[in-house]
Each structure stands twice: as structure tokens, then as C-alpha cells.
Amino acid sequence: MTKYVIKRSLNYLVLLFVACSFAYLLAASFLNPYSVYFGRQPPVDPDVIESIMRECNLSNQVSLWERYTTWLTKIVTDWDWGCSPLQVSVNEQIGMRVWVSLRLVLIGTLGGVIIGVLVGAWTATRQYRIPDRVYTFLSLLIICTPSFVLGIMLQILATKANNALGVRVFEFVGEKGPMGDYPLAELVDRLQHLLLPTIVLILLTAASLSRVQRNLMLDSLGADYVRTARAKGLPKSKAVMKHALRTALIPTGTYVAFTVATMFVGATYTERVFSFPGMGQYGVDTILAMDVNGIVATTAFAGVCVVCGAILADIVVAILDPRVRLS
Amino acid sequence: MSLLSVRDLYVSFPSEAGDVLAVRGMSFDLERGRTLALVGESGSGKSVTSLAIMGLHPESATITGSVMLDGAELLNESDAAMSKIRGNRITMVFQDPLSALTPVYSVGEQIVETILIHNPDTTKKAAWERAVELLAIVGIPNAAERARAFPFEFSGGMRQRVMIAMAMANQPDIIIADEPTTALDVTIQAQVLEVLQRAQAETGAAMILITHDLGVVAGYADEVVVMYAGRPVEQGSIADIFYRPSMPYTIGLLGTVPRLDHKSGEPLPVLDGNPPDVVHLPPGCPFALRCPLANAQCSQSEPELQEVSPGHVAACVRLSEVVGKEHAEIFPTPPLERAVLAKVPREQRDTVLELMNLRKHFPLFKGALYRRQVGVVRAVDGISLDVKKGETLGLVGESGSGKSTTLLEILELLKPQQGSIVVLGHDTATLTKTQRRQLRQHVQVVFQDPMAAVDPRMTVFDIIAEPLQAFAWEKAKVEKRVFELLSLVGLQPEHADRFPQHFSGGQRQRIGIARALALNPSILVLDEPVSALDVSIQAGIINLLEALQHKLYLSYLIVAHDLAVVRHISDRVAVMYLGSIVEVGTVNALYDEPAHPYTQALISAIPIPDPNIERARRRIVLQGDLPNPSDEVPGCKFSSRCPKLTTLLDSERTKCLTQVPSLEKIGAKDHQVACHFSEALRVF
């Protein structure tokens, strides 16, 4: 098993390297970092621009190949991913944003997964009855709503709630704000800011996962082994939990492992709406800012996420499914 | 007081077409230690009855009547109360062992669960030890170690043993076995039935045995209930049912089963038609549409069960006239027009198909990313066969023995990996593309469910016409031919524009045969053509195949797991084991004097639907499953399971284990056996 994971990881590493190199070459040849200095008032001296570009390894006077090797050497020797045309360090940016994303995504997806699995499994046992129809309708509604609309709607509701309560309970701009002066004030403030975007992520994850889980569960509810479990003397609810749900969780495991990882970059819209300085937003910003190094670093990060997701999925399935573990 | 007493059980399900009246008026008593068989065709309500007793019926079902266990009513008990009974006092063994065990728990855990549910004071350790003990009782080798294995690591027969271990874990009063061996090979069926009997002896439980196999009933049941369209139509002791059947349906059913123990050479008596739809039941006797004795009285009201003799009841208004009648007096046997060819001796007929040393090995790969070859599966390992004009060759053997691969190799008409295939005098290795296409017309195939592979939006006409159109027949000729074919296989012209889903299994098989015959083939390859059909329908198809053979001089190569069917339909039979032919000969020589230990075991495993004969037989039960076909075996491939091996001297045994036996002629005619110590033996 370990051997298998290592082998898989090595494979992925090669893939990642190729993808990043490709991303670098593409971004470096098609983007024009000089443009961020165009039209400045007062205008910046072209020599100054050129020297900044050279310093950032972005100069179009240097051959693409040379820039590529410099970029690669720096990463390999100093783990330095370069800087943006405005001389902001990529390492610094990502170092900060990863943790912001981590909080949001982990809480959001884990919450969503738990709710999604439970709702999905439960509605499956109530197929075509009222709770099932209600949840089906709600989840489809959420799935159809773009995440920014969902975010904005929540913001409107939150504003109303804040007004009604007369206190700012819900915060929805940024990751932290002005905070009071009491013990744990920072924690409370951060939680307040985290609340709404997390809800959006939970809703989105739960909505789609509950659909997946419901269908998986329907398959396994009708399975012969659930009937066997009942014939052995398990009451229906226990047979469902212990036999049907347990088996129906195997494919969910793969799905979830993958989603958690890819969510780091997938939460872009949610981050935008709530001005959350996370990785998703960074990805968009770097493109707008002609930030070649930033783009490639984001690509690499996304790639690592996908790879982690894939490995995680393999591990989860191996844990959940003896058929995979043993053969 | 009876252990279990079922009275007036009615079960219905709501459906869009109306209420499905699945069980209507079931009553029986079951005594301790006895075995009651429920028999009847598919859909007759056998499973629904058993699920209703267990309280495991779908929630939409409406149930009335009474089910008493030791005098306590079970119907309308809560799920919690029933859970105390299920798995403890009444246990169940289901049909499909492949899906009946939860894939993610080890078999030991699943047995432990059964024990702990009903004995919460038992320690986990004690329960585990008991589970291991149970696995040993049901014949799982290395039980202590195998208990940790997961269901997917077990073969079908092994899983069914686990199910039985689970069913006997809590010393139940009643074991309900719903088609416990239907999904298994005959050799494994014999093993599992033996284990089931052991379980019953060990626990003293009564058993409800649900099966469509009258041979199994003959061997194991004390009492029998025959069901038809949800209704018990005849009930009695095993002797009553088999030797004094009194309801025309029972009589018809018993007469229509091909027998392993004699070759009649005559067509099988048939039970025409299909069981009625239990949603729209016609008034009167549900069997009236198929009953040769039916008269106006029969369709007035549904006949009640009447006493024939004490303990023997049957539902028929003409009971007094029926009692004592022979099968043949009620059910006419269709005449068979024999071909002139039938009189020509085999040696003088043309050879239409010849396999010489045919081989098909599949490389076995491992690993998802880095695939590497880890061995070969010797699916077909050098077989030689020939089929003459107008002759039927049956190919038998356990699943995995290479029968289907052989058929596919023939159908492809390509150059084989090794050896040769000669069809109508053409060696397939030398054919050009066009020649191969031409030859394809002469070799056609019929599958178990031929309609499963066709587009459901095609009408019967399109289905039958397709091969003709593929060979560019003119439109007018196609039309004429399709109607000709329909009447040839016993379908009506108005069936042409219907869709296959609207037909019953037997009719679908007729459509499949019509399609296969469209291009006037010389050879028909039949892969399990009747195994999905109920016995009463099966007989009609077998007769049709025989009639067509005589009419059209067809040659058949048939694969079927039911050796009684094979005996009835074949002229010669070849027995395959792990890719090799171990015995081949004329059907009578092979069945009456099988000389290979494997053939003997195979034939011995088939139950005969006659209680006296069946119970007097000494059965050769093969140990274990078919070995892994990729294992390299020196000497005789059958040596790992050969019952004869243990009776041999050491020096003889060495020969079995080191030298591969080749097919040698024995006895009269062309009877050939691949065994160093072959010896003819009568097994029934």
C-alpha cells in the first residue's frame, strides 16, 4: 500500500513539473508585465521599469529559456517563487493566503460533507415522501444558484439581521476587521468574518453531495445485503446505518477527498464576494495583475491540491473498501 | 400445535396497472424438523410468501391472514419485535450469495454480528470463536484464518456456506432457504445442499425450501406446496405430489421436465402458454388457459382446495376425473417429424464443424498503472471436436471450464492462437475477408436472452430482418422471409410489429431463434438457450429446436448447465474441465456409463425429480471449487479434486500427478476418456 502511494506520488510529481513548466512558458510568452506601469501619473522611467523587470526575472529582453532556467533554479535552490511586477513576493502572498483558505475551506467542506451525507442518506430512506421532495427541491435550488448570488443574498439577509438586532453580529467584508477590546476578541472577530462565507461553502458542498449520497444510498438500500442484515435481526434503522450507509460511503470518500483539495482554488467566487484574501482570489488577481510568477505559483498550488486530492482519495477508498485494500 | 402455522395469507402490492395479487390464500403448517418445499414458476409468489413470514416484505404491501410461530401471531408485529425473531428463531438463506453479504465486513464479523444481536451477553471473543466453529461446520477449510476474509475473496459456493453458517448461528427453529442453489454450478449445488442438510440436522430446525428445481424437491422435502399465480393449487406429502399428483398443473409440470436417467428420444410433453398476469386475473381457475381439461365450469369461479386423500389437497373442479390419470392422458405429446437424415449413420454424414487442438490462452495482467503479465489463463487448452450434419453436440462442464470461450472462438471464424477450426470444409485460418463474411451466414448463435443485446426500440420484424438486410436482401424478399420465419418458430404474423419487451421469456427466445435462422445457417451455436426459462416454457423451446433440426438439417453445438436438458437434446456430449475435454461420447454411453471421475461426479450431482430414485442414490460430491485456471498443474488437471485419486495405490497416484492423461478410446463406438484409470460406472 505504502509502496503504491509512493509510486503514485512520484508519477504525479513528474506530471506537476511538466504542467508548471508549461504554465510558465505560456504565461511568460503571452502576458505583458510592463503594462502595469503604463499610463502611470507621473510616468515611470522606462529604464527603471526595465531594471525592476530584470530584478523580477520578467524582462522581455532576456530570452524565454534563460528566464525559465532562472525561475526554476531559484525555486529549486531557495524555494523562491519570484515576485509580481509590483515587486510583491509570491512566497509571502501565498504563505499568508494559504492559511486563510485553509480555515475557510476545511470548515466549509467538512461541514458540508457531514450535512450532505446525513441529509442524502436520510432523504434516501424517505424516497418520494415529503422530506425527500423538500430537500430535493432545496438542494437543486442551491446547486442552480451561482455562488456569488448565494453570497450576496446571504449578505443582504445578514445586513437585515444586523439592523434588526442593532448589533453587528454578521461581518462580511474581509477576513478580519476592527475588533473590540476584550479577551478572545480576535477569535470572535475572525469567527464573525468566517461565518457567512463558510455557510456559503457548506451550502454548496452539502447541496451537491446530498444528491450524490442520496443516489448512492438508494442503490445500497435496495441491496440484498441490507435485507440479509435485517434477516439476521437488525432493526431497519440499524441495518441501514451499519450496512447500507457504510457501503454507500465508499464512493463518497473519493468524491470528498477530491473536493476538499480542489476547493482551495475552487472557492474563488465566495472569496471575491466576501473580500476574503484566499488562494482563489489570488489566482484571479494574479492574472489581472500580469503576475507571471504568481500565476505559475497558483497553478502549481492548484496542481498540488489536485494531486493531494487524488492520493487522499486513494487512501480513503483503501481504508473504506477492503476490496481495494486487499487486491 | 404446529411450529409455524400460516393461514389464509394474502399479499398484494399497489402498482400503476392495479393491485398485484402476489399471494392469494396461502395456508400450511410446518412441524419441527420437517422440510416443506414451495414450488412454482417464476412470479408465482414463493419469495413474497417467505418475505411476508419474515416481515421483510416491501412497506407498500398489504397483508392479511395469519402467521403463527408457536401460537404467537407474527403479522402486524413491530419491526423491533420481529427483529428479535429474525435471525434467531427464523433465519433465511437467500438466492444470490454474491450480493447477499455486505462487501465491507469480513465474513467472520458478519457471523459475529448475527450472534451478538441475539446474545448481547456473549463476549466478542466467544462470538468470534463460535463463528470460526460454524465456518468449520459448513466446510470452509482453514476456518480460523478464512473468517477474516471478505466476501469478495470467496467463490459463490463458499459465500452460500457462509450464509448457511449465519442462518444456523443461533440454533433457529426455522430456516427459510429461497432458491439457495439456483445461482450455483451443479457440483457446488450438491455441496451446498449437503451443508444445508447438515445445518438442519445440527440445529433440529424445520426448513422451508423454495425452489423451482423439482429434483431438489424430490431429494429433500417432506411436504410440498405447489403454487400457481399466487395460489397454492396442490399440497401434500412428497409421495402424494410426485406419485399421485392430482391437479393438472402439477401433473403437467412433472411430466414436462427432461429426465437425466433416461433418454426418451421423443419430444417433451409441453404445457402451452404462460402463467396469467397476477394484476388482471381472469375469473375462475388461473390455469384454465393452459389446461387441456378446461371446460366452461372452470372459468366460473376459482376452485377451492379439496381433499384428495388425508393431508393431500388439490384445487381443481374436475378433481374426481383427474385423480389417477396419467400425464399422457391429459397432456398430448406433439408429434415429431423426423428427417431422413436421422437414419444415416454418423460416419456417413458430412462434417460441418471440426476443431483440432484449439487453444485460447488469455494473458493475465496485474496492476492498474504498471500492467505486467503475471500468468496466463488457459481458457481453452487444446481441444478437438467434430460435429456432423444434423447432429447435436452438447458441451458441459462447470462455469469457468472454457465452454463459452470455445463458442466465441468458433463464432469469430478467425485464425486461432493454435490449432484449427474448419467450418463446412473451410479452414478459418485461410479465409479472406469476403469469404469469412459469407461463411458467417452459415454459423449463427442463440444466447440465453437474445433480446438483451438488441435495441429495445426495434420491432420484432426489424430484429429478424436485420441479418437479412446486412446481407442486402431485397425488401420484398425480406418481408416474405420474416413472416416465414415467424411461423417457423411458432409465432403469429401480428407479432411482427410489437416490441420484444412485450413478450415472455419463451417468446423472446423464439424471436432469437428466428433471427438466428434468417440466413439459413447450417450450424447453430446455442449458449444456455433455455436456462433462463421456467420448466414449462423450456420444454416448448427444446421441442422447437428439435423440430427445426429435423426440418432444416441443422447441426447444433449447445452449451447448457442443466445436464438433463443436454441429455434430452444431444446426440453426443463433450465434458470440459479447465479448458480440456475429459470425456466425449454418444449421449447414452456418456450418461449411462460415464468413465471419467469428473463426468461421474457431474452427473451424480444432478438431482432426479423422483423421490424414491433420488433418495436411493449415492452421490459423489466433489470437494472444493474449480481451481484457478491460471495455476500450472503437472499431470491430470482434475487431480486436485478427483475422488478416485484417494482410492489408488501410491504408484498409480504418482502417475496422475505427473503424467497428463490424453483422450483414449474406450468401450464401444467413439467414446473417449482422458483418465489413466478410467472405469465405467453407473451413477443412478
Ligand SMILES: Nc1ncnc2c1ncn2[C@@H]1O[C@H](COP(=O)(O)OP(=O)(O)OP(=O)(O)O)[C@@H](O)[C@H]1O
Ligand atoms: N415489491 C413488489 N412490488 C410489486 N410487485 C411485486 C413486488 N415483489 C413481488 N411482486 C410481484 O409478486 C409476484 C410474486 O413474486 P415472487 O417474487 O414471490 O415470485 P417467485 O415465485 O419467488 O418467483 P421467482 O421464482 O422468480 O423467484 C410477481 O408477480 C411479482 O412481480
Ligand code: SF4
Ligand atoms: S379447474 Fe379446470 S382449468 Fe383448472 S386445473 Fe382443473 S380442469 Fe384445469
Ligand code: SF4
Ligand atoms: S487421471 Fe487420475 S487424477 Fe485424473 S481423473 Fe483419472 S484418476 Fe483422477
Ligand SMILES: [Mg+2]
Ligand atoms: Mg423468488
